[in-house]
Amino acid sequence: MSAGSAEPYEVELAMKLDIEGLTVEYGQVAAVHGLNLTVGHGELVALVGPSGCGKTTTLGFITGFIRPKAGRVLFDGVDVTALAPQRRGIGYVFQDYAIYPHMTVRENIRFPLDAAKKERKQAERDVDEIAGLMGVGNLLARRPHQLSGGQRQRVALARALVKKPVILLLDEPLSNLDAHLRVEVRAEIRRLQLDLKMTTVFVTHDQSEAMAIADRVAVMSDGNIVALTAPATLYTRPPSLFSARFIGSPQINIWATDGPDEALARRVIQPLVRDGGAGLLVGVRPEDVEIGTGELEAVVTLTEPLGRDFLVHLTVGPSSIRVLVPAEEGQHLKLDDNVRMRIEPSRLHLFDAATGRRVEIDAAGARRLDESAQGDGGLAS
């Protein structure tokens, strides 16, 4: 801690975070089954997944409020599993901010320093500094009920950062903000996190938020991480069916090679596989389907203008397909039009129908399971 130095927010204190084998059983919180996660120095990892997937449970374990059945949490290699929450030095921003309603903004931000028995004058200087950084320097005398949602958010962030936390945890920090504010604050948080080199875990249920802010995205489902990779890879090479479906909007098209979509699925993978493709799930993102050329004949069932693009719903035989088409093309399509379409085989994502794991096809047309991916139950999930 650099009392009075010129650059007090150089957070050399940021630590590496390791979670090993976290297991929490069903109870008042969502269960987690043997979760492992490492967040490097100054890295931002987003935990993303549907509600009940265990992401908040994982945060609760890092803070120490949730006692696991098994598992350890390490800060910079030191096991802190048994340490009380107040001794872990964590910064935390709650979804609803949890600002102390009976204290002024100044008292709120100073509270962690008071708890650490920091000398008052120095504490006040720290408060002024972080409040300036967060743009709430002019609000210090106010009380929480006099603040807007965005201002409360900044106060909560200032309170989390003022003690120079070893790890910063953000639990859905944007979900209570208006849509336009959300993008703005998201960018601010990312800029701040990069400046301060904070080791950060960011929990959200919004896949686009996770993609936009994180160094790596951890997709969670049913109490475990089913994909952990850089945002771009997650999108272009989803390691599992669940993450392919969860990431990307509009959602990826998925057809099984066995069942009602059999005809279409087998036809599009024909150039790739030799064995006919039994037991596979075929996925293609809506923007990877070409319209106007090709051998497949489809019928337009609905067009939705989304602004720059149109989302066009088509049917091919019994199968339906969503296609993203540029607006200038999309506006000419009408209900019941017959259109030609084409799917470039290299754009296809293949998954094992039983396990949900990504399947790669080698040059000889043979299947190979993607070893880097973890399965997530395939169709069952």
Add this chain to the structure above:
Amino acid sequence: MELVRLSGLQRLARAAAVGLALAFAVLPLLWVVSIAVRPGTQAVYPISILPTSLTLDNITGVLFASNGIGLGPYRNAAFYGLSSAVITAVASTLGGYALARYSMRSGEALLIVILALSFLPSASRIVPLFILTSATGLYGTAQAVILAYAAGSIPLGIWLMAGTFRQIPVRLEQAARIDGAGTVLTMRRVVLPLAIPGILVVATLAFIDGWNSFSLPLILIPKAAAQPYTVALQRYIQEIGYGINWPLLSAGSLVALLPVLSVFAILQRRLVRVGGLGGAIRG
């Protein structure tokens, strides 16, 4: 702010209903005041709400005449009531917090039992308390009445405090922990400040309960010098004789009303505004 717009007739009906309720509650009180300040000869006859002439003789008579009860009994009642209020506030805060925050298998049932107990008539406790205080050697002491008062007020107090603490989000306590505060600091700086309105309500109710108590001290305190005004006043009226002296009794009651009224006057805003939680949670 009016939530529902009322027609003229509805408004009239509402005013009449409120007026009736008010009359029921306030008229006897006004009558006491009225009788207390009129000369003794006009106490019962002629029947009138407004006194025809005013005097402070009754009040000075009760308080300062050589045979009056003096200020001592009021001091006693205040001491017993305040002591009980303090004990009740502390015990209810602790008990209420435990009930609100720690999941107990029988927590809900316990709360109901506690509340049911608080509705038992205090008369039903007199004989057991007499036996209990005699057996423990507390009979006739201040501790006996104070403990008895507090025991009567704590059940409702715990109930009210459990409700108060349940309104304080657990998130705030977790936030304090993460901010580095231990149990004591979390309580002192975050939880208790937010619980103050509830604590004030509980303490006020306990004080008024003790202040107004008659049958308990009548039995538990034989010594005249230690009795509260309720008992002293009754004895005083009896000793004067000639039936019930309404003007003097009213004057003694009027003096007893003043502390209660002033407590409410001072605290009414805080008593009504439960919480002060605005801003803790999005809103």
